[in-house]
Every structure is written in C-alpha cells, then in structure tokens.
Amino acid sequence: MNWQLLPQFAITGFLNGGPIALVSLGIVLIFKSSEVFNFAYGQQLLIGTMATWWFWSEDGLGLPLWLAIICALGVSIVLALLIERLALRPLTGQPLLTIILMTLALSQVLQGLTILVFGTVQRNFPVIFDISNPYKIKTPFIFNDNNITVILRQNLVWSFVVAMVCVAILWLFFQYTNTGLAMRATAEDHETAQSVGIRINRVFALSWAIAGIIATVAGILVATASGLDLSLVIVALAAFPAVLLGGLDSIPGAVVGGLLIGLAQGLVALPNDSFIFGPDVALAVRSSQAIAPYVILLIVLLIRPEGLFGRKRIERI
Numbered sequence: 001m002n003w004q005l006l007p008q009f010a011i012t013g014f015l016n017g018g019p020i021a022l023v024s025l026g027i028v029l030i031f032k033s034s035e036v037f038n039f040a041y042g043q044q045l046l047i048g049t050m051a052t053w054w055f056w057s058e059d060g061l062g063l064p065l066w067l068a069i070i071c072a073l074g075v076s077i078v079l080a081l082l083i084e085r086l087a088l089r090p091l092t093g094q095p096l097l098t099i100i101l102m103t104l105a106l107s108q109v110l111q112g113l114t115i116l117v118f119g120t121v122q123r124n125f126p127v128i129f130d131i132s133n134p135y136k137i138k139t140p141f142i143f144n145d146n147n148i149t150v151i152l153r154q155n156l157v158w159s160f161v162v163a164m165v166c167v168a169i170l171w172l173f174f175q176y177t178n179t180g181l182a183m184r185a186t187a188e189d190h191e192t193a194q195s196v197g198i199r200i201n202r203v204f205a206l207s208w209a210i211a212g213i214i215a216t217v218a219g220i221l222v223a224t225a226s227g228l229d230l231s232l233v234i235v236a237l238a239a240f241p242a243v244l245l246g247g248l249d250s251i252p253g254a255v256v257g258g259l260l261i262g263l264a265q266g267l268v269a270l271p272n273d274s275f276i277f278g279p280d281v282a283l284a285v286r287s288s289q290a291i292a293p294y295v296i297l298l299i300v301l302l303i304r305p306e307g308l309f310g311r312k313r314i315e316r317i
Helices: 003-034 041-056 065-091 096-118 154-176 178-188 190-195 200-226 230-246 251-268 281-303
Strands: 135-143 146-152
Touching: 003 041, 003 146, 003 154, 003 178, 003 200, 003 230, 003 251, 041 065, 041 096, 041 200, 041 230, 065 096, 065 200, 096 230, 146 154, 154 178, 154 200, 154 251, 178 190, 178 200, 190 200, 200 230, 230 251, 230 281, 251 281
Parallel strands: none
Antiparallel strands: 135 146
C-alpha cells in the first residue's frame, strides 16, 4: 500500500462527500415529511443538471450561466411538484411497497425521457470554479524526510464549501422560520400537525420543491468536476447508503453519512502495489468505490440497524 498517498486520497474523498451529503439531505427531507423513500432522486438530479447545461449551451438557449442555473432550478421545482401531486399524493395510505414501486417506475421513466431529450453523449459542463491553480497543502506527515503535500483542485474544494453552505442554510431555515417549524412538526407526526392547523399537503409540496432544488445544486457541483452524462445518477446510488448509514430520519445523520461515504470511497481508491501497474487498475478502483458504501452500510446496520443517528422506534401491539 502506498501510505504516502493516504492523506491525498483521504482528503479528496472527504471533499467529494460534500455533494453526496447534500443529495442525502434531499432524500431524508422527502422521507421525513412524506414518508416516501424516493428512488427517482438520482434522475431528478440528472434532469436538473441537464436543464442547466441546455439553458447555458449554445445548442440550447445560450443564457448566461447564472440565469441558466435559476431557470434549471425552476424546472426542478416544477418536476418535483408534478411528481408529488400527480404520482405520489394519490397513493396516500397505500402499502409501502406500492409507493416504493412507484418511485422505481418514475426513475425508469425519467431516465428514458432524459435519453430521448438529451441523448447519451457526455458534455462539457461550464467551468464555475478555477481549475488551473490547485491548492497545495503541506501536512504534518513525513515521507522520505519531507512533509507530504496534498494537492486539491479548486473546483473540488469550492464544491464542498458550497455544499456545506447549503446544508447550513437549510439548518437555519428549519430552526428559525415558521415554515421550517411546520415542516419539522409534520415530520414528527402528520395527524398531530394537522390537528393544530398545519396544512400538511402544502408541507409535502414544499418539501419536494426544496428537495428538487437540492438535487439540481448537487448535480451542478458534481458536473463541474466530472463532466455531464447519464452516470451522474451514481451520486444518488452513493447517497442511498449514506442516508441509511446516518439514519433514515436524521438530517445531521444524512450529512455525516455522506461525508463518511465520500471518505470511504477515497480510501478504497488508494493504489495498492499489487495492482497499481496492472492493466485493470481503473476497473479495480471503480469497482471498489462503487462497492465500498454498501459494505460499510451492511456492517453498520448489523451493529446498529437504525443507523448512526437514527432513532429506535418501538411499536406496541
């Protein structure tokens, strides 16, 4: 194992966990408000990011980037509201399996529509953050009598910063606004919230709209670093284990889970001398990064089924 590369891969993985944490937050927000685990969230993220590219690109409307992002956020809000109102609200009171199958069906429908409208070609996403001058940070770790230096791309660092700022804004919104208080009350108990005058249908719609915004912002942050194609939905596949790892009903848990999953993916990508010079190194790294979140999830759930920050629920019969 190339231990001198450990700080580089660990910090890079942790920073990559920022957008994953943001996606996890959107999934938890929907679940806490409406008790729907949204398996179509990755496709919402993809459509919002594709819409941003289309509004900005010369092949589309050619708008300034800031205006393209605003328009894409509007598309994400409309899409989220349509899903909530037309697909999921009619299933209120139906068995959980029915709702899960609906979100799975929506994921396939949205994926197909994305392919029909935008195709499958990878696109260059507009540069938001500077990529020419990476940050160089000297660590206290020593290798060959020299401090190990970590090199971080600016777009990676600033994507993490933006993701954490969004998390902080949402926390302040939930803690210090009347609307946020109503959403927290609805998340705790639908019937009690309705009995005190909270219109829970509006809360459901607002939760989906906010989650749609979160999905688009996270997708934009990832696309600035890795480009834009259909593989962007992989971010949501990493976020699902992060949600369960942190606790399905815990917003802080979603953030911590996302950061831990990012860190784990960074660590398993650390080159090993046994295959670093082999022809299959890229495939080995991609496979280990895809599998690592689920291995960690299995271990944690065996020890603590409710997740790291989830609450134990005891139902008396």
